[in-house]
Amino acid sequence: MLEFETVVKEWGNSVGIVIPKEKALREGLKANDRITILLTKESDSLKVKDIFGSVKWKTPIKRMVGGIHREFE
Numbered sequence: 001m002l003e004f005e006t007v008v009k010e011w012g013n014s015v016g017i018v019i020p021k022e023k024a025l026r027e028g029l030k031a032n033d034r035i036t037i038l039l040t041k042e043s044d045s046l047k048v049k050d051i052f053g054s055v056k057w058k059t060p061i062k063r064m065v066g067g068i069h070r071e072f073e
Contacts, residue, residue, distance in 0.1 A: 002027050005042075 006017045019029065029035065 002019075002023055004020065004023055006019070008015050008017055
């Protein structure tokens with residue numbers, strides 16, 4: 001799996017990205033290889049719930065944390 005940051009650039013009537021050569025070599029990528037890309041756009045307002053979703057707990061958090069503290073005493 002390859003993960004890196006890059007900038008989208010204009011190429012004629014399209015846009016494209018560049019895969020750094022050292023990363024392509026490490027993954028064994030060559031010209032005309034078919035790949036699948038998962039794109040995510042950076043956001044300044046990214047929240048934890050955006051990544052993990054919101055969780056509905058059956059037990060109140062304060063009670064769970066209190067139970068954990070008692071277990072470690």
